[in-house]
Amino acid sequence: MKILVCISKAPDTTAKISFTDSDTKFSETGVQFIINPYDEWYALVRGLELKEANGGTVTTISVGAADYDPIIRKALAIGADDAVRIDTQPTDAFQVASEIANYAKDKGYDMVLCGKETINYNGSQVGGMIAELMNLPYVSLAVKLEVNGGTATIERDMQGGTEVVEISGAFVLSASKGMAEQRIPNMRGIMQARTKPLTVVPASGSLAMTEIVSYELPPAKSACKMVDAENMDELISLLHNEAKVI
Amino acid sequence: MSVLVFADSNNGAIAKSAVEAIHYGSKIGETTVITYGNVDDSALASLGNYGASKVLINKSINEFDGQKLSKLIRAAAESAEVIVFAMDFSGKSLASRVAAGLNAGLVSGALGLPDTSNGFVVRKAVFSGKAFANCKINSDKKVIALMPNSIQVETNDASASVEEFNADLGSSAVTVKEFKAKGGGGVLLTEADVIVSAGRGLKGPENWGMIEELATEMGAATACSRPVADIGWRPHHEHVGQTGIAVRPNLYIAVGISGAIQHLAGVNGSKVMVVINTDAEAPFFKAADYGVVGDAFDVVPKFIEKLKAFKAQQ
Ligand SMILES: Cc1cc2nc3c(=O)[nH]c(=O)nc-3n(C[C@H](O)[C@H](O)[C@H](O)COP(=O)(O)OP(=O)(O)OC[C@H]3O[C@@H](n4cnc5c(N)ncnc54)[C@H](O)[C@@H]3O)c2cc1C
Numbered sequence: 001m002k003i004l005v006c007i008s009k010a011p012d013t014t015a016k017i018s019f020t021d022s023d024t025k026f027s028e029t030g031v032q033f034i035i036n037p038y039d040e041w042y043a044l045v046r047g048l049e050l051k052e053a054n055g056g057t058v059t060t061i062s063v064g065a066a067d068y069d070p071i072i073r074k075a076l077a078i079g080a081d082d083a084v085r086i087d088t089q090p091t092d093a094f095q096v097a098s099e100i101a102n103y104a105k106d107k108g109y110d111m112v113l114c115g116k117e118t119i120n121y122n123g124s125q126v127g128g129m130i131a132e133l134m135n136l137p138y139v140s141l142a143v144k145l146e147v148n149g150g151t152a153t154i155e156r157d158m159q160g161g162t163e164v165v166e167i168s169g170a171f172v173l174s175a176s177k178g179m180a181e182q183r184i185p186n187m188r189g190i191m192q193a194r195t196k197p198l199t200v201v202p203a204s205g206s207l208a209m210t211e212i213v214s215y216e217l218p219p220a221k222s223a224c225k226m227v228d229a230e231n232m233d234e235l236i237s238l239l240h241n242e243a244k245v246i
Numbered sequence: 247m248s249v250l251v252f253a254d255s256n257n258g259a260i261a262k263s264a265v266e267a268i269h270y271g272s273k274i275g276e277t278t279v280i281t282y283g284n285v286d287d288s289a290l291a292s293l294g295n296y297g298a299s300k301v302l303i304n305k306s307i308n309e310f311d312g313q314k315l316s317k318l319i320r321a322a323a324e325s326a327e328v329i330v331f332a333m334d335f336s337g338k339s340l341a342s343r344v345a346a347g348l349n350a351g352l353v354s355g356a357l358g359l360p361d362t363s364n365g366f367v368v369r370k371a372v373f374s375g376k377a378f379a380n381c382k383i384n385s386d387k388k389v390i391a392l393m394p395n396s397i398q399v400e401t402n403d404a405s406a407s408v409e410e411f412n413a414d415l416g417s418s419a420v421t422v423k424e425f426k427a428k429g430g431g432g433v434l435l436t437e438a439d440v441i442v443s444a445g446r447g448l449k450g451p452e453n454w455g456m457i458e459e460l461a462t463e464m465g466a467a468t469a470c471s472r473p474v475a476d477i478g479w480r481p482h483h484e485h486v487g488q489t490g491i492a493v494r495p496n497l498y499i500a501v502g503i504s505g506a507i508q509h510l511a512g513v514n515g516s517k518v519m520v521v522i523n524t525d526a527e528a529p530f531f532k533a534a535d536y537g538v539v540g541d542a543f544d545v546v547p548k549f550i551e552k553l554k555a556f557k558a559q560q
Pocket residue numbers: 013037444445446447448470471472473474485486487488489490501502503504505506507508509512522523524525528540541542543
């Protein structure tokens with residue numbers, strides 16, 4: 001089983017968000033970067049579990065510059081066999097997806113796994129775009145993936161419930177909570193990761209379709225109005241008359 | 247500009263998030279709606295109330311099949327300049343695929359109408375709601391996935407023309423086996439106007455009775471913090487936050503939740519937030535609009551009692 005897992009870099013969930021260059025660039029000063037949690041906890045770990053059960057390989061793929069290497073080494077420490085980094089600084093999801101699709105197209109992967117979104121751009125875009133560009137079926141927001149012979153059974157979140165689908169042949173999936181549990185890399189994994197192959201390949205020159213022209217921070221929140229615990233009538237009156245939400 | 251809006255249907259009714267997308271589309275230009283399955287013609291014609299001029303329906307697709315639906319939408323989008331989805335479960339599945347197929351740029355999670363004074367710029371939330379980005383689409387065709395509950399829907403008396411629409415949909419490698427509806431009925435988290443959410447402060451799953459009662463009284467959906475879902479007190483699909491579901495209700499009531507940054511990231515789009523917590527120093531109070539320092543086991547039952555009295559008077 002040949003599994004490809006897409007890995008993106010994201011600021012730590014506690015990072016302070018600020019911008020530079022007249023609010024056109026995310027300020028990386030003092031920010032620690034992690035593997036995007038959906039890619040790591042769900043897509044990568046489920047890929048590894050399937051490999052452990054069925055044999056095969058797990059390769060990670062990232063589109064980014066050399067600053068990606070530390071998080072790629074972490075993915076290798078968690079258990080991926082090898083990694084590919086497509087060497088360019090992408091500016092939108094379309095560019096990322098095109099680069100991954102161009103690379104993966106003729107390599108015979110049985111599945112391409114992504115996280116359901118990144119925690120920095122919240123796009124939910126890359127998986128579906130890769131699927132379209134590779135002409136493969138796509139299952140979004142998957143919470144369960146089982147493989148039996150050449151058939152995959154996938155459960156995905158939909159409005160009001162989950163849908164169970166079956167696919168024979170290769171597919172692309174985006175992973176959501178429920179798919180797997182986070183794995184902490186052990187010392188042996190960290191040592192091995194240093195010598196696992198990380199192949200850097202040149203970009204194919206795909207172009208972005210969108211650009212971020214500026215960022216804004218939300219306006220400061222006005223102070224919280226405190227209501228006495230003995231005075232729930234006041235809370236109801238505030239919600240009704242002032243906030244107008246009940 | 248001519249606009250195509252994809253509207254998903256649930257059990258024969260057009261989804262609320264889709265109605266918002268239709269209204270949004272009509273503010274951009276002449277709007278055609280594409281839908282599928284088994285929806286009454288009169289229900290389709292009434293989409294004119296929200297601004298649709300024309301509704302196309304494909305009756306050969308009867309379940310959510312992403313491959314066929316994206317082909318259908320692409321065929322219908324031939325003459326459209328702007329294609330709009332709701333950023334709900336189906337939009338997350340289809341918008342990216344359709345955009346790539348049309349060689350078009352996509353802004354997902356749009357919060358407002360495009361600004362066309364200098365190109366085509368759409369505002370969206372980034373960094374899990376901790377910031378906003380103004381995102382410019384440079385392709386000829388433009389795809390937008392609209393964040394649910396981010397625009398006000400106005401209605402009129404117009405009615406839309408309805409036509410059947412067929413296209414070459416090819417075959418699909420995906421077989422839909424079954425749909426497992428979430429138990430409990432109730433209000434869907436992603437569509438709820440009011441959400442009652444509780445955290446580890448509730449001490450155990452046996453104490454959720456009052457949270458459910460409050461939610462029923464308010465016509466609200468229930469939600470929870472991540473540890474509560476992780477330890478199995480509540481189902482995973484109730485987990486809100488940066489690594490769970492992001493919600494944007496009009497009113498979010500947080501009971502016994504500390505307000506960690508990762509929790510806030512999924513709920514900071516709420517219009518009004520009420521926090522009930524024993525600890526006056528809990529970080530949630532900094533993000534809230536109304537706060538009550540007190541024991542949930544004392545405050546929530548009192549709130550329910552007063553709310554019932556208030557409703558009886560209305
Ligand atoms: C990478 C990452 C991602 C994460 N993603 C998420 C996410 O998506 N969503 C999420 O929720 N968390 C997330 N977390 C976890 C988050 O950091 C917090 O640990 C979590 O939100 C805390 O949940 P809680 O508020 O229910 O529990 P606690 O932090 O234990 O807080 C319980 C609160 O209840 C109050 N309390 C206690 N007793 C009572 C009482 N009787 N009445 C009223 N109040 C009472 C306490 O004062 C306290 O404030 C994430 C963490 C990481 C590291």
